[in-house]
Amino acid sequence: MVAPQELAVQQKKELTPKEEKTVPARYFIPLTDIYETDDALTLVMEMPGVERKGVDVKLENDVLQVEGRIDFAKYDGFEPVYSEYNVGHFTRAFTLSNKIDQDGINADLQDGILTVTLRKAKQAMPKRITVN
Amino acid sequence: MAMLFSDPFDSLFNLQKTLDAFRTSTWLDSGLSAGGTYPPLNVFRKDDDFVVISELPGLQKADLDIEVKDNTIRIRGTKAVTYPEKAGLHRRERMAGRFDRAIIVPVSINADKVQAEYRDGVLAPFLPRAEHDKPRSIKLS
Numbered sequence: 001m002v003a004p005q006e007l008a009v010q011q012k013k014e015l016t017p018k019e020e021k022t023v024p025a026r027y028f029i030p031l032t033d034i035y036e037t038d039d040a041l042t043l044v045m046e047m048p049g050v051e052r053k054g055v056d057v058k059l060e061n062d063v064l065q066v067e068g069r070i071d072f073a074k075y076d077g078f079e080p081v082y083s084e085y086n087v088g089h090f091t092r093a094f095t096l097s098n099k100i101d102q103d104g105i106n107a108d109l110q111d112g113i114l115t116v117t118l119r120k121a122k123q124a125m126p127k128r129i130t131v132n
Numbered sequence: 133m134a135m136l137f138s139d140p141f142d143s144l145f146n147l148q149k150t151l152d153a154f155r156t157s158t159w160l161d162s163g164l165s166a167g168g169t170y171p172p173l174n175v176f177r178k179d180d181d182f183v184v185i186s187e188l189p190g191l192q193k194a195d196l197d198i199e200v201k202d203n204t205i206r207i208r209g210t211k212a213v214t215y216p217e218k219a220g221l222h223r224r225e226r227m228a229g230r231f232d233r234a235i236i237v238p239v240s241i242n243a244d245k246v247q248a249e250y251r252d253g254v255l256a257p258f259l260p261r262a263e264h265d266k267p268r269s270i271k272l273s
Binding site: 041042044046047075081083109111112 | 168170183250
């Protein structure tokens with residue numbers, strides 16, 4: 001294990017929408033890690049402040065659309081005095097290849113981290129060939 | 133009578149003044165113990181009290197340490213990003229590491245009544261203003 005580095009601030013990237021949003025709030029692109037294991041592809045997204053009921057994972061035409069909405073009601077009665085980051089919803093889209101089993105998609109939210117596990121289709125799994 | 137030469141005492145006094153100004157400026161003061169810039173903070177006020185909100189997704193509660201003294205709050209900890217052992221990485225945007233940040237709020241904090249909430253990756257310590265620091269209204273007799 002490498003000694004932990006001092007964390008630097010990562011500026012939140014705001015979404016430049018292709019179509020106009022009708023929700024009066026900002027949208028940000030969540031920081032995402034994508035890794036692949038033998039039987040699945042996993043997307044890990046940072047969506048701080050998003051509750052379970054605010055998450056929307058949709059699959060349409062091979063595009064996985066992930067949206068996480070913030071509940072702004074929590075900020076009611078708070079008077080902002082100093083601000084370093086913007087608060088907004090999160091959204092990001094991923095194009096899936098045909099290697100993914102589209103029925104085996106699983107999403108889990110824990111402490112602002114959304115983990116989407118995409119199971120690989122049978123034909124894309126590595127096969128072990130025994131030598132006769 | 134017109135002065136032909138500049139007064140040597142004048143420049144001496146000027147030097148003294150400059151040195152005094154340098155000594156009384158806050159430039160050489162000891163700063164906050166923690167000089168980090170992560171995490172970014174949003175500070176809100178609710179009546180007399182303050183709430184310092186920061187986005188720290190995916191932290192273990194044991195890896196988070198919050199200290200409060202007088203009017204300073206210090207937030208430090210370690211953020212870890214782990215992957216399964218036999219994984220191939222396609223994209224890596226999340227960062228792991230240490231952080232240590234302190235911020236001064238303009239009131240004294242009642243350290244006994246501080247409540248820190250960590251939910252959905254958002255840390256929100258509630259800092260109540262100390263009773264002795266609150267303004268007192270004076271009744272007219």
